Amino acid sequence: MGRAKLLLDWGGRPVIRRAVEQVKAGRVDEVLVVLGHEAPTIREALKGLPVRFVENPEPEAGQASSIACGVSALGPGVGAALIALGDQPALPPEVIPRLLQTFHETGKAIVAPLYRGVQGNPVLFAAAVFPELRALTGDRGARSVVEKDPARVALVSFDLAMPADLDTFEDYERLRPPVNPV
Numbered sequence: 001m002g003r004a005k006l007l008l009d010w011g012g013r014p015v016i017r018r019a020v021e022q023v024k025a026g027r028v029d030e031v032l033v034v035l036g037h038e039a040p041t042i043r044e045a046l047k048g049l050p051v052r053f054v055e056n057p058e059p060e061a062g063q064a065s066s067i068a069c070g071v072s073a074l075g076p077g078v079g080a081a082l083i084a085l086g087d088q089p090a091l092p093p094e095v096i097p098r099l100l101q102t103f104h105e106t107g108k109a110i111v112a113p114l115y116r117g118v119q120g121n122p123v124l125f126a127a128a129v130f131p132e133l134r135a136l137t138g139d140r141g142a143r144s145v146v147e148k149d150p151a152r153v154a155l156v157s158f159d160l161a162m163p164a165d166l167d168t169f170e171d172y173e174r175l176r177p178p179v180n181p182v
Contacts, residue, residue, distance in 0.1 A: 004038045005166050007045055010089045011177040014045040015166060018089035023122075024049065026096025028082055032073060034066040062139030071133040081130070083142060084122035088165045090175070091122070095163075098156050099124045108154035110146055115162040119146070119155065 006016035013021075016033075023031055031051040035042055036059030043053060054073040056066050067083060074081060080103060082096065095113055103111045103124050111124040123146060125133060132145045146153060166172045 004041065005169075005172065006086050007038065007041055008166070008172055009176070015089045016042055016086045017045050017049070019084065019086050019091070020046055020049055020051060022089070022091045022093070023082070023084050023096065025093060026082075026100070028096065028100075032070055033086070034070040036066065062137070063141045064136035064138050067142055068134045068136050071130050074130070078127060080124055080126050081133075082122050082124045083133075085165050087167070088121060088163050091163045092158070092160055095158065095160075096122065098158075102154050102156050106154045109152040111154045111156060112146055114155045114157045115160050116158070118162055120162045121165075 006019075007014045009015075010018045020031060020033065031049075033042065033046060033051050033053050035053055035055045039053075039055055052073075054070055056069040058065050070083075071081060082099065084091070084096075099111045099113060099122065102108075103126070109126040109129050113120050113122070123142060125142070125145070129145060129152075132148070133142060136142060136145070164171060164175050166175070
């Protein structure tokens with residue numbers, strides 16, 4: 001994008017803060033934020049939120065390095081991890097609770113959303129899958145882990161458009177909400 005997209009304004013708050021607030025609202029136990037190049041400013045943007053930070057020493061290695069870094073930082077008692085995108089500030093509020101519910105009801109190792117038939121994010125992974133996530137490389141994220149064995153995946157259908165992630169400044173300009181007046 002040519003700029004720190006996670007720090008762009010999204011309705012009066014940085015994109016990353018909106019994304020983290022949505023994850024927290026989904027009633028997850030702990031939020032771990034993997035930091036890259038803009039670590040000091042991301043920390044500042046999330047000031048006051050109960051999150052734990054982990055620094056990725058090689059963010060230029062791609063999205064997989066952030067996933068591997070984050071999963072490696074999880075404690076031994078963690079039963080599952082929800083991997084969410086920091087540049088997806090408009091995640092519908094019902095998504096995370098339904099993923100968690102499906103995980104508990106099905107016992108599947110991976111739970112992913114389907115938005116009008118298209119698989120998206122965030123994705124929930126059981127601890128049994130953590131070794132695969134720690135071994136990821138490249139910029140494809142965890143899609144290869146999800147696709148490896150469909151029998152271990154529960155898909156949760158939503159009659160919603162895929163939540164946009166902000167890959168370009170044009171995406172941001174087209175999708176951003178107005179700033180809320182104080």
